[in-house]
Amino acid sequence: MARLTDTVAVVTGGGRGIGREIALHQAREGAKIAVLARTATEIEETVALIEGEGGRAIAVTTDVTEYSAVESAFARIVSELGPVDTLVNNHGSFQAFGPVWECDPLVWWRDVEINLRGTFHTSRAASPTMLARGKGRIVNLVGGGTGNSFPNGSGYAASKAAVMRLTECLNDTTIAQNVRAFAVDPGLVRTAMTEMQLSSEAGKTYLPGIQKLFDDGVNVEPSRAARLIADIASGRYDALAGRLLRGIDDRDQLEREMDSLVATDGRALRFTAVEQHKL
Template identity: 80%
Template sequence: MTRLSNTVAVVTGGGRGIGREIALQQAREGAKVAVLARTVTEIEETVSLIEGEGGQAVAISTDMIDLAAVENAFTRIAAQLGAIDILINNHGSFQGFGPIWDCDPLVWWRDVEINLRGTFNACRSAAPMMLARSRGRIVNLVGGGTGNSFPHGSGYASSKAAIMRLTECLNDTTVIHGVRAFAVDPGLVRSAMTEMQLSSEAGKTYLPGIQKLFDDGVDIEPSRAALLIADIAAGRFDTLAGRLLRGIDDRDALAEDMDAIVAADGRALRFSAVEQAKL
């Protein structure tokens, strides 16, 4: 028996890239997987890959910013696969590049809406199901700009910082009832999102650092985040609930450092110790 046997995992944005790798790894660990995204052909391909490896999965086309659609998707998942144990919010958008006066405000806001509102909708739909059983784990993917400035990616950065804080608030609300939330930064992964940044004129103009990072060999394999999230789903990092874990982390070293991280209140959005003392 594998360590996620008899569990049900939901992976949003699971039709390609990091999300597909996460979904595949959840299935390899024994979970039944619901793969959500808008593009039917992509999520059906992910399901086909899972089934080809002997796993069980369903594809559900869902617009993550439509709360009713998300709620209906989660109801379908529970009916088809069983009660949801693991939610992984991987969906994301980053199309608004440049200083805010050059960005199309609708594109800028669309990034925030997909990333933050979509994550809120999924958490809001899943958490009551988990709380009713006093168990569950939610993983929200964050990224560039979560804990630092990202001047020409302000919409994406603002949404990811907000998701980090949402994760902390959610965990502090639910952890006493057995439901834990985590934030994961997968690192710089070559994906459809980064390819658009590399190829578009706006991306070349405002985000040249992305190409330089790839040129310098910074290219994290999506399997690293997928393996980390499988560990989270299996409970290995429960001590770090409410905190940030990274795809580049050495998972064994991270497991050894958990108590020290909590003692230092690390991997969280906080004022500095000096500023905290003044509050």
């Protein structure tokens, strides 16, 4: 039997790129999939691919920045597929490039709204049923700037660092009821988002390092994050709840290192106990 048989997974931003790969891998493991995004044609294509492989999926057109729309989406998902076992927050936006004094304030804030507010909305909608059932996993995708500075990418970096902290707070609040939250960094993947960074004048001006990384051969396959997230959904990495896992990780080695990572408080966005004592 596939590891995720009789489970329901929600994948936001599932119409293309990393999100589509995540949805396909979850479906291949037996999960029923709700694919969420704003563009109906793209998520319908993902659903068609899943159904073509014998899986079950529905397309739910949703703007994650609108909470009423998210609530309606989850009500439909529960009605058609059943209660949600795994929520994967893959939606993301990175359109504000440049120093803060040159970024359009509305574009900068829109990145934050989609990345952070959208993740709050979906997590808020999914959590009550998970808590009532005493099980569930929430996976939040992060990225560049989560744990370090990202010059000329402040909106994206600040929002993804905030998503990491939200993940930790959520996990620490719900783990006693067997609901866990994880952060996943898929690595540098060639997606529509990165293509815009490579082709736009602002991207060429302010983010030349992206092109250099691709030129140097850094190009992580989206299937790596998708396989990792399927492992998370199966419970393989439950000991690492509240922490950051990476698409580039060797998954077997990661499993072997779990106890050490927990003991040393690794993969977390927080001060060590000694540093906290000094504050």
